[in-house]
Amino acid sequence: MYAPLSTYTVPVSPPLILLDPNVTGVAVSLGANLSSAEAVVIGSNLADLVKNPDFFSSADQWYASPGNYLSVYWAVDSVGGSSGGTAEIAGQVPGSFWTVTTDSAFVWQPIRTPPATITSATMTVRYRLATLTGIASATYVFGVWDPAGNGGWAWYTTGSLSTSTTYTAQTFTVSNITGDKDYLVVAGIVVSTWLTNSNVDYYIDYLQLTIQTVEYTFSNSVIDLNVTSGGPYYAWLTVTGLSTQPDLNCNITLMNWTSYRSEPIIIENGSLITNRTSEVEIPAPPSALYVSGTIEVSMVKNSALNSTINLILTYCTLPGGGGACVSYPINLTLDPPQATEQAQYNQARTSDDGVAVTALKWLRIDTDEVKPLVKKGGG
């Protein structure tokens, strides 16, 4: 008995593509159809932890915590000479004869410190208050929020703001952060006004948190993921091969644009402890200002010896490996720098300017609802 069966195959362009996150210390080589990648990760004893620190072409990795009256946008500041895009906080805080009205708004980004001994940390920022009208005062806020438990500031600094047509660059010494821990870096403004309405327009052009460690470290994105059609997809990473040095400690995770992070692949002392991540939903990005997700590496190693890790990124159209499932090869080389490169890297850094920290314990960062920044003027 003969039963006919036919399969009609209609190939489609990759609905999920791999991208270079353009992170300092990572050299990415992408396949011709963005469905494979190789990344060389340069460890350093100075590690930048903030992704997309300059908002240059997008708000990717940043989230908004708007106020009652102040909104948060991604925008290009055409006046002050910003480097590409900025995070803009703008709005009108209403005045009242009877009371002082205070409002605040922030941008924030989740970061993870590498599993290393942090000897010092600095936060470098660039900002400009373009507009402040009425009988009002404005204060900048930069800080590191510890989301553990009920949350609280691990470190913060504030200072009085005056309107300016140019950007102010500052570097602060950051204290009280430890290795192998999740934090949020935060930047924002607090505005108080009395009697008259106050129009506010504040730009943040750059924010980077840099840590110095005894060991060679890295903790940042190595490959970005973007859904270009269909979705959401359900993805995980699996180790298919590795050649590691015995001093390598490394976590590899998948994170989507809502900052939901997978359980990690874990390598301890060069040995593979966990060979795959948990599954993460990778949705289409909320706008062109974001990508759908990212692969993060957090590593520490003492010696200048290379390790290689071969991964497969699998994504499916249904949770739990259902529907159609696609596999992309991704190879990572974890490569500490040569001594001369490290010296040049260190020399390029600036030092603390000694701005004082003032009390801000009442101010809380609400991360319950993840809000992307929107492009000012739409589009």
Add this chain to the structure above:
Amino acid sequence: MRNAKALLALLVLSAAASIAFASVFVYYPVSVSVSPVAPPIVFAEGSNANQPDLGGNTITVSLGANQTSASITVHPTYQTTYYKNILVINNTDTANAYYITIRVNTALPADYAGSQLIIQTSTGSITVDLTATGDTLIGQIPAGGEWTVDLSFSIPEGNPLPAPATASIQLIYSTSAETPP
């Protein structure tokens, strides 16, 4: 008189010919009783049939009215795309096992190299190369047994996407392990 003789000769000749060409037909009774039965081997939709496919498409699985034919449409992409459990082969006969052979009549073009149809039997998986014609004996599906069908496609990165293509296949089942004609 001369004409009468000729006529007589023709009559004699035609009478002789009619005797020489006569046949004898003998009829023995043979009865063929045709009693159609429900097909013992049928297709059914797998757990991933008609579920989301890549790029907002659907993994389309259409079955014939009597579940004795099936057509599948899928949308793979670069690298390896795997479709698990999109079709089920059911032996509805709870008394007899059947030998199953997969015959690829029309293969996929060479730029689909590595594309496979995979039958998950109760004892393991058997793969059928969809880019080559020919028969593959899968094995004996037990009485009341159920096998699932997966598809796997490999499209190498760096080449243009292959044109859409159809593989025409037959599932052949028999009570004997004889090579099907």
